[in-house]
Amino acid sequence: MLIEKKPAICGICPGGCAVEVTLEGGRLVKVEPRRGAPYANLCVRGRYAPEIVYSPHRLKTPLIRTGERGEGKFRAASWDEALDLAVQKMQEIKEKYGPQAMLSHSGRGAFEQSMVDFCNAGDFVANKLLLPFGSPNIASTGSLCFVSYGILAPMANFGLPGTWLNPDLENSNLIIVWGTNPVTDSPPVFFKRIARAQKNKTRVIAVDQMRCDIARRANQWVGVRPGTDGALILGLINVVINEKLYDWEFVDNWTLGFSELSDYVREFTPEKVESITRVPAETITALAREIAQTEGVSLRTYTGLEYTNSGVQNIRALYILWALTGNLDVPGGLGITPLPRRPSQKKFEAPAGVLPIGAEKYPLFYELTGCAHYLEFPRAVLEGKPYPVRGLIINGSSTLTSYPQPKIFEEAYRSLEFMLVIDIVMTRDALFADIVLPSATYYEIDSYQRYPDYVRLRKRVIEPVGQSKNCVMIMAELANRLGYGHLYAQSEKEVIENAFAGNPGLLEALQNSPDGVKLPPAEHCYKKYETGMLRKDCRPGFPTPSGKLEITSSLMARHGYDALPVYSEPVEGPLQNPDLYGEFPLIMNTGARIQSTFRSQHLNVPGLLKLQDKPYVLINPADAAERGIMDGDRVAVSTRRGSVCFYARVTEDVLPGQVEVNMGGGNPTQAEAWRRANVNELTDFENRDPVSGFPVFKALLCQVKKAGEEDSSAKN
Numbered sequence: 187m188l189i190e191k192k193p194a195i196c197g198i199c200p201g202g203c204a205v206e207v208t209l210e211g212g213r214l215v216k217v218e219p220r221r222g223a224p225y226a227n228l229c230v231r232g233r234y235a236p237e238i239v240y241s242p243h244r245l246k247t248p249l250i251r252t253g254e255r256g257e258g259k260f261r262a263a264s265w266d267e268a269l270d271l272a273v274q275k276m277q278e279i280k281e282k283y284g285p286q287a288m289l290s291h292s293g294r295g296a297f298e299q300s301m302v303d304f305c306n307a308g309d310f311v312a313n314k315l316l317l318p319f320g321s322p323n324i325a326s327t328g329s330l331c332f333v334s335y336g337i338l339a340p341m342a343n344f345g346l347p348g349t350w351l352n353p354d355l356e357n358s359n360l361i362i363v364w365g366t367n368p369v370t371d372s373p374p375v376f377f378k379r380i381a382r383a384q385k386n387k388t389r390v391i392a393v394d395q396m397r398c399d400i401a402r403r404a405n406q407w408v409g410v411r412p413g414t415d416g417a418l419i420l421g422l423i424n425v426v427i428n429e430k431l432y433d434w435e436f437v438d439n440w441t442l443g444f445s446e447l448s449d450y451v452r453e454f455t456p457e458k459v460e461s462i463t464r465v466p467a468e469t470i471t472a473l474a475r476e477i478a479q480t481e482g483v484s485l486r487t488y489t490g491l492e493y494t495n496s497g498v499q500n501i502r503a504l505y506i507l508w509a510l511t512g513n514l515d516v517p518g519g520l521g522i523t524p525l526p527r528r529p530s531q532k533k534f535e536a537p538a539g540v541l542p543i544g545a546e547k548y549p550l551f552y553e554l555t556g557c558a559h560y561l562e563f564p565r566a567v568l569e570g571k572p573y574p575v576r577g578l579i580i581n582g583s584s585t586l587t588s589y590p591q592p593k594i595f596e597e598a599y600r601s602l603e604f605m606l607v608i609d610i611v612m613t614r615d616a617l618f619a620d621i622v623l624p625s626a627t628y629y630e631i632d633s634y635q636r637y638p639d640y641v642r643l644r645k646r647v648i649e650p651v652g653q654s655k656n657c658v659m660i661m662a663e664l665a666n667r668l669g670y671g672h673l674y675a676q677s678e679k680e681v682i683e684n685a686f687a688g689n690p691g692l693l694e695a696l697q698n699s700p701d702g703v704k705l706p707p708a709e710h711c712y713k714k715y716e717t718g719m720l721r722k723d724c725r726p727g728f729p730t731p732s733g734k735l736e737i738t739s740s741l742m743a744r745h746g747y748d749a750l751p752v753y754s755e756p757v758e759g760p761l762q763n764p765d766l767y768g769e770f771p772l773i774m775n776t777g778a779r780i781q782s783t784f785r786s787q788h789l790n791v792p793g794l795l796k797l798q799d800k801p802y803v804l805i806n807p808a809d810a811a812e813r814g815i816m817d818g819d820r821v822a823v824s825t826r827r828g829s830v831c832f833y834a835r836v837t838e839d840v841l842p843g844q845v846e847v848n849m850g851g852g853n854p855t856q857a858e859a860w861r862r863a864n865v866n867e868l869t870d871f872e873n874r875d876p877v878s879g880f881p882v883f884k885a886l887l888c889q890v891k892k893a894g895e896e897d898s899s900a901k902n
Contacts, residue, residue: 197235199231244652249268286573298628322540339499360484361389416753426510447738499753503751534673568601589881626651642696643682643700786850803890809842818835
């Protein structure tokens with residue numbers, strides 16, 4: 187049998203690590219990191235690519251439902267039958283209720299580079315198939331991820347997207363990693379850079395509710411009570427202002443609202459903040475001084491601050507702290523790096539006359555993303571608010587393992603007149619669908635991948651398994667039948683040509699270079715706000731209405747939110763709800779990634795399950811001893827919304843009084859222990875950040891007890 191080796195791109199994460207694949211008779215049998223390739227040796231999942239590609243759980247043919255929704259009974263169908271039926275149902279809903287009664291949701295499975303570039307919505311991932319159909323209801327995982335950190339907070343402060351704010355790690359004298367664990371990023375772009383800087387004697391401080399990988403590697407770990415980062419940041423600002431450690435020239439010339447902020451933070455003394463966050467007052471004072479008095483302090487943060495009752499405001503405060511201390515767009519600080527505009531094949535216009543669901547409740551979210559908010563989907567289906575939604579398309583997303591209280595979403599799915607799911611495996615969502623379409627993995631398609639410093643083509647390694655198809659081509663086929671196929675590329679070749687239409691020379695170079703093409707390094711210049719490099723009119727300043735960094739944000743105020751970065755105590759917390767705290771005395775945090783999976787993906791892959799075969803609740807030894815819990819015990823984690831069983835991991839990596847619960851369980855193809863452990867049965871559908879609408883995943887109350895026989899029927 188013919189055995190061949192060739193370079194490829196890892197098809198497991200959208201980062202597309204460079205790897206070498208071994209083919210045996212045209213079948214993918216092995217994946218290894220290529221020497222010198224960025225991130226490849228960190229991609230644990232890529233090593234098990236053959237298990238993923240050829241998993242017995244792979245969807246291989248279109249399916250049409252024959253049983254009740256959720257029952258999981260389907261029959262095989264041809265692509266023509268399935269697509270024709272889908273379009274028929276969509277048209278029926280349009281004629282009966284109007285086009286706005288159709289809604290789509292895109293998730294991580296739609297993060298393939300060409301799909302992201304094609305969608306190019308405000309949140310970078312929402313599928314636009316329904317806009318030409320006449321519906322404004324395009325939603326995505328942006329309804330609970332990235333948008334707070336990446337769009338709302340930085341736009342309110344600077345008028346810039348968060349993707350423009352990047353740490354100048356190589357020139358830093360101090361690196362603060364706040365609320366994120368870079369080794370689990372996808373791809374882990376920043377991890378190697380931070381590790382290299384630390385090896386060169388740069389000091390690293392990690393601020394996190396648990397001692398994660400980066401916190402263990404850091405020179406100092408600052409442990410904080412989940413949900414109280416905002417108070418800690420305001421306490422740091424209090425010290426900086428009271429001790430006059432701020433950059434007075436920047437404050438005088440480039441900020442709006444400093445006086446109001448000074449008044450507001452007076453109450454956030456280190457002693458007061460210690461009582462809120464459990465961070466010692468002397469640690470707060472020392473950290474504030476170190477950030478303000480060190481030249482070149484960079485910041486790496488991500489989505490860890492989003493999932494609290496003041497998530498957007500907390501992130502705003504963190505960015506403001508960096509600006510006040512003179513660490514914005516300076517050597518070694520938090521740089522401002524304008525990114526080239528992503529290509530877009532056609533411009534899709536939102537239909538006039540009707541707003542997407544959630545637009546009135548979360549107006550800033552809508553203004554900056556143009557998308558529907560999926561947390562409002564159940565109300566639209568079950569209550570007809572603001573109008574009825576009767577049809578749904580889910581592309582590459584496991585909503586029932588991602589959104590809070592999935593039973594509410596299941597009830598909505600049962601009430602739909604039509605539901606279509608596009609995915610690689612049978613998710614729990616797919617069990618409720620009328621039609622399920624099989625999507626191909628990255629190994630089975632031709633595409634391209636953009637990295638921070640170079641670009642390369644992603645060439646097909648194997649033919650699509652079964653009848654699976656590139657999800658971009660699936661959208662094109664639906665668009666053809668709906669009458670606007672001209673808006674979509676009709677082949678993978680055309681997708682690639684469109685992506686590089688503005689630079690055909692680069693495409694030619696890529697076609698002749700299997701290792702990709704290095705992009706010219708960006709010119710290093712700092713304090714771009716002084717030179718007019720940030721504004722379209724080329725005038726100095728920031729692209730905000732005032733032209734300044736808006737500590738008091740006019741954008742926030744215009745939509746009725748606090749203009750200052752106001753902190754809100756978690757509504758389900760020991761200070762705000764002491765009676766509930768008496769019944770549920772542990773603070774529950776959930777959502778931290780583990781290295782062997784990504785959210786709910788790959789929990790059916792034997793090789794990866796060897797790394798962690800069951801879901802854990804991480805609990806401090808003191809709390810475990812108080813409850814008679816030993817490491818490895820099966821335990822019941824309960825909130826006022828229900829109880830779910832996990833396995834105890836007794837560790838000092840979490841502080842006393844709080845726990846970290848693994849997420850991702852709940853899909854039918856997963857290993858049994860994971861399948862029965864959906865942590866979102868314990869989270870709260872109604873408890874949200876009022877600005878972003880994001881669920882509060884990191885500041886809820888729970889109890890943990892040894893599981894008994896009565897827990898065998900616990901909610902799963």
